[in-house]
Amino acid sequence: MSRILLGLVMLGCTVAVEDVHACDDPITRLVNEKPGERCSGRVEVRHGHQWGTVCQRGWDPEDAAVVCRELDCGFVLDIPGGARFGRAGGEVLWRNVKCSGDEFALDLCERFLNDDVCTHSEDAGVECTGGEAVHFKCTAPYWQSIIDFHLYKRGVDTPLVTQRADPRQMTVDLTLSDLEISHQGSYSCLYSIHNKLGNSPSGYSPHSNFINITVLEIHTPQIWYNTSPEARPGWVTRGHSFNVTCSTQPQYPGASFQLRLIKPNGTVRHSLPALTPSVTFTFSNAQSNNEGYYCCLYKVQTGERNFISRESQPLPISIREVDPVMSPVVISLLVSGLTFVLATCAILIVAKVYCNRVSKPTELERESRTCVDNTYIALTVK
Numbered sequence: 001m002s003r004i005l006l007g008l009v010m011l012g013c014t015v016a017v018e019d020v021h022a023c024d025d026p027i028t029r030l031v032n033e034k035p036g037e038r039c040s041g042r043v044e045v046r047h048g049h050q051w052g053t054v055c056q057r058g059w060d061p062e063d064a065a066v067v068c069r070e071l072d073c074g075f076v077l078d079i080p081g082g083a084r085f086g087r088a089g090g091e092v093l094w095r096n097v098k099c100s101g102d103e104f105a106l107d108l109c110e111r112f113l114n115d116d117v118c119t120h121s122e123d124a125g126v127e128c129t130g131g132e133a134v135h136f137k138c139t140a141p142y143w144q145s146i147i148d149f150h151l152y153k154r155g156v157d158t159p160l161v162t163q164r165a166d167p168r169q170m171t172v173d174l175t176l177s178d179l180e181i182s183h184q185g186s187y188s189c190l191y192s193i194h195n196k197l198g199n200s201p202s203g204y205s206p207h208s209n210f211i212n213i214t215v216l217e218i219h220t221p222q223i224w225y226n227t228s229p230e231a232r233p234g235w236v237t238r239g240h241s242f243n244v245t246c247s248t249q250p251q252y253p254g255a256s257f258q259l260r261l262i263k264p265n266g267t268v269r270h271s272l273p274a275l276t277p278s279v280t281f282t283f284s285n286a287q288s289n290n291e292g293y294y295c296c297l298y299k300v301q302t303g304e305r306n307f308i309s310r311e312s313q314p315l316p317i318s319i320r321e322v323d324p325v326m327s328p329v330v331i332s333l334l335v336s337g338l339t340f341v342l343a344t345c346a347i348l349i350v351a352k353v354y355c356n357r358v359s360k361p362t363e364l365e366r367e368s369r370t371c372v373d374n375t376y377i378a379l380t381v382k
Contacts, residue, residue: 028043028067028071028107029044030126031044032085039129040077040085045106050091053120054095055114055118064124066109068128070105074129076127078126079127083120091114092114097111104309134179136176136211138174140165145167147165148191154188161176180215188207216252217250221247222247223245226245237286237322239322242290245278249277252300254300255273255298257274258297259296261294263289286319293317294315294317295311296312
C-alpha cells in the first residue's frame with residue numbers, strides 16, 4: 001500500500017497543500033454540525049461499537065496534526081475547543097493525549113482513560129486544511145470587464161482549471177483535485193479579459209510566477225530482524241545482539257526511518273537517516289527493555305512539513321534467558337563426553353577379553369608347554 005504525498009517549493013504565492021492515501025476503517029473522526037465539513041470538527045474516537053470524545057487538556061498542534069494526517073485532511077489550521085462544533089453525546093474517553101507528531105493514527109499516541117476528569121465542555125477540536133487537493137490563489141489587477149482565471153502546468157498547452165470571476169473580483173482560488181504522480185511539475189496562472197458581451201476573450205495576461213509541486217509516493221516499509229541462528233523465531237537470547245531492518249522504495253532526500261518499540265509501559269523511538277533503501281538498527285546487548293513490538297515508518301521532511309508513511313506490520317521480539325539444557329555448547333560437550341566414555345568402555349572390554357585369553361590358556365596348552373630359553377612355546381597337537 002502506498003501514499004501520495006505533496007510537498008511544495010513556494011515562490012511568492014499562497015498555496016494550501018494536502019496529502020492523500022488509502023486508509024482502513026478509521027477509529028478517529030471529526031464531527032461537525034455543518035454538512036460537508038469533513039476535515040474540521042470535534043475529535044471523536046471509537047471504543048468497541050461506541051464513539052466518545054477526547055479531552056482538550058494537553059491537546060496541542062502535534063496531536064491535531066496526527067488527526068489531520070489520519071483522516072486525509074492535510075495540515076492543521078487551528079485547534080479550537082469542541083464546543084464550537086456543538087455539544088457531544090456519549091462519554092469523554094481519552095485525556096492527556098501525547099503525540100510526537102510522527103504517528104500515523106491517533107490510536108498510536110500515548111494517552112490516559114478519562115476517569116471522569118473532563119466534561120464535554122472541554123472536548124478537543126481540529127480544523128484541517130482539507131484533503132486531496134492543492135489550492136492556488138491567483139490575483140489580477142482591477143478590471144470592470146469579466147475575467148477568466150486559468151491554471152497551467154508547464155509543458156501543457158491547455159489549462160487544467162479555468163474559473164470565471166465577476167467584475168471587480170480580483171482574486172480567486174483555483175483548485176487542483178484528484179492528485180496523482182503525473183501532477184508533479186511547475187504551475188502558473190494567467191487571466192483573460194472578455195469584451196462587454198463576455199463571449200470571447202479580448203486579451204491574455206502574461207503567466208504569473210511558477211510554483212513547483214513535488215509529489216511523493218511513499219510505500220509502507222518492510223521490517224525484519226536478524227539474530228543468532230540457534231534462536232527460535234521471534235526470540236532473542238539475553239545478552240546477544242540482534243538487528244532490526246527497515247526497507248522501502250523509492251527514496252527521497254532528507255528522509256529517515258523511524259523505528260518504534262511498543263512496550264507495556266510505553267513507547268521507545270529510534271531514528272536513522274534513510275541514506276539507502278534499507279537501514280539496520282543494531283542492538284548489541286539484548287535485555288528485557290528490548291522486548292515488545294517493533295514497527296517501521298518512513299518520514300520525509302520537505303521544508304517545514306513532514307510526510308509520513310503508514311507503519312509496517314508489527315514485529316514481535318521476546319527476550320529469553322539462556323537455556324543450559326538446550327545450549328548448543330552444552331549439547332556439544334555432552335555428546336563429546338558421552339562419545340569418550342563409550343569409546344573408553346569399548347577399549348576396556350576388548351582389553352579385558354584379550355587379557356583373560358592370555359592369562360587362562362586351554363587345558364591342552366597347559367599340558368603341552370615346555371621351557372626353552374625362558375620362552376614359553378605352545379605346542380599344537382594334531
